[in-house]
Amino acid sequence: MKNVEHIGIAVRDFSEANALYYKLLGVEPYKTEYVESEGVNTSFFKVGETKIELLEGTTPESAISKFIEKRGEGIHHIAFEVEDIYDEMERLKKEGFVLLNEQPKKGADNKLVCFVHPKSANGVLIELTQEIR
DSSP: OOEEEEEEEEEEOHHHHHHHHHHHHHHSSSSEEEEEETTTTEEEEEEEEEEEEEEESSTTTTTTHHHHHHHHHHEEEEEEEEOOOOHHHHHHHTTTOOOOOOOOEEOOOOEEEEEOOOOGGGTOOOEEEEEOO
16 A cells, blocks of 8 residues: 545535635645545545545435434545555455455546445445556
8 A cells, every 4th residue: 555545524514514624724625526426525625645535425325424324424434545456455355354345446536446344444444546547
């Protein structure tokens, strides 16, 4: 793994959260995006080398909406950038980690993504990301 790519934060109200993080960080989001396959609106803030992704569920069935219903707003996942997502997925499976998807899928911010089940990682949802080339 190369580095922490971003920290994902689940929010109830996208507009309010974007305004709050603008005031907190002093920068506008550099990108907003709707990810239809996940049923989420996303926005990305960058401060130095750190990225924060805000996620708002757009349907009651989305993973983010269910997360907020169960746990409330807050940190949803930590994403790690990887050189080769396919190799990293194989390595983690061999190490005994449970992956939530068998193949990487297109995520926000021009990335291929795969998630590691929180039960495999001490209760933390881990996202692997690789820039789409």
